Amino acid sequence: MIFNSKPEASGLAATVSELEGAVAARDGDRTGRAFDAMMNAVQSASDAERALAGLRLAALIPAFPPTGPRPMLAMAAGYCVERGADPAACAEPILDGVHRDLLAALEFARRWAASGGPQDELPEPDEKIIDDALLARLGDDAYEATRLALAWCWIEQWQPPALAVLCRSAEVRRRHASALVTACRDLAALNRHDLKCLAYALAVLDEEPVVVLHRPTRTGFEVRIGGIGDNFQLHTLLAHALIGGGHVPGTPPSAESVRLATDPEPARGRSEVIAAGAFELLAPDGERIWNEGLPDDIPVVQGRRLLVLDDPAYQRSWNADRFFPHLPGTVELTRVLDADETRAWYAHTSSGDGTR
Known part of the structure; x- marks a missing residue:
């Protein structure tokens, strides 16, 4: 389970509406406040509210800032799937986000290796590694370097929402798994991330x-x-x-x-x-x-x-x-x-x- 349930009423639909509006307006401060409110509300909502909110939250993932906490937004959507939202309807934006960050993490590793010596090991995936020196090592575009570094550090956070949809729908596995499995295995082979659960879910055979x-x-x-x-x-x-x-x-x-x-x-x-x-x-x-x-x-x-x-x-x-x-x-x-x-x-x- 991605979150622990709480019994209090939440007003989840209203907080999701506010988050949708903030993202559409590209208002960073408003988006941050609305995101925090949504994360609190989704934990205290009823399952009926979560079932309705899951698709709305998943649909927000592509529009969310790439350097913002997209995996946490996906976790909220995945938790709603765990509590009754349609996994097939929520799967595409969640798994597209997983795929995008798998590829970004692999690009991080490629750039790191290209700019260092043969004994220069890949860093641990911890946000503490992100500083000006690391970003400069990844290239001249600071925004793109930040995106790659965050993908390297956050990729494991995508596993719970990915499992929420993959383990609840054979249709989801048939439609999406083959596109992700190679990138997942390639990143896992670098031995810096624990992606066993995701790799196993992507390899499940059906019929x-x-x-x-x-x-x-x-x-x-x-x-x-x-x-x-x-x-x-x-x-x-x-x-x-x-x-x-x-x-x-x-x-x-x-x-x-x-x-x-x-x-x-x-x-x-x-x-x-x-x-x-x-x-x-x-x-x-x-x-x-x-x-x-x-x-x-x-x-x-x-x-x-x-x-x-x-x-x-x-x-x-x-x-x-x-x-x-x-x-x-x-x-x-x-x-x-x-x-x-x-x-x-x-x-x-x-x-x-x-x-x-």
């Missing part, structure tokens, strides 16, 4: 067909997955579909671990439920696919993701809570492959014939 080969029984299946935050959740749901469905031998996951992975109702706090590993997850070339990774790690072969399951190399278990509390996962067995199809898919694996 994705996967061919699954169970090596010990030389059988093959086609499944359709969606809304899965990590491979721990995938592992549990594959075991539920294949072992629980009687298609392969083994111990099926507990009903409670399956519920935690699939329940449409958001998870409430951390449980003590433990899930046990039933398989070794492997890529077609035999490399392990880690539970800590993502379904997006499963390689694509002949236009389909291809996953190989083997007996587990050792016993492993994990907490059964899902990575994204608001995102229920699905694994649907769509069909069992016949023997000829199964052999054809095994030909794309490291052994070529399904043997170890």
Whole structure:
């Protein structure tokens, strides 16, 4: 949750109207006062007020000063989504803002590296680093340098509103995720920002067909997955579909671990439920696919993701809570492959014939 709720009445609609007017008038002092009033009001508003205000706040993001607290405005809009505003309607301005600042942060890193020595490490993303010397290092345009420096320092603040829309709408993920994922991964690779949650949300697969080969029984299946935050959740749901469905031998996951992975109702706090590993997850070339990774790690072969399951190399278990509390996962067995199809898919694996 982005903010903590308060019970007092807020007059949120009126404060949003004042903020809209101040931004339209390009009055900096008035905008600052209206922004502070809105941030207070959104915390004490009713959910009905927040549901109506979310789209109005999101729509203000592109018009807000680029060197102003845009991420905080997006947080207010995201909180309204958490409390009932339409995620699909609010998504575009929020995620456009994320994309813009991801690219600006990458440009900050490029300019920093271009103007320094090979041992000159990128600075920590803290506003305390912003001074005249840093801005001069980024170029002659002080306004643009400030924008880039603030993007570098503020990018993590965009994660909560981005997750608010991404984790509540498959439509939002289909429409927007592919445009952001490369920039997010490139910035995360610089090891100065914690963007794991955003990167995972952008990589969530929806309505994705996967061919699954169970090596010990030389059988093959086609499944359709969606809304899965990590491979721990995938592992549990594959075991539920294949072992629980009687298609392969083994111990099926507990009903409670399956519920935690699939329940449409958001998870409430951390449980003590433990899930046990039933398989070794492997890529077609035999490399392990880690539970800590993502379904997006499963390689694509002949236009389909291809996953190989083997007996587990050792016993492993994990907490059964899902990575994204608001995102229920699905694994649907769509069909069992016949023997000829199964052999054809095994030909794309490291052994070529399904043997170890």
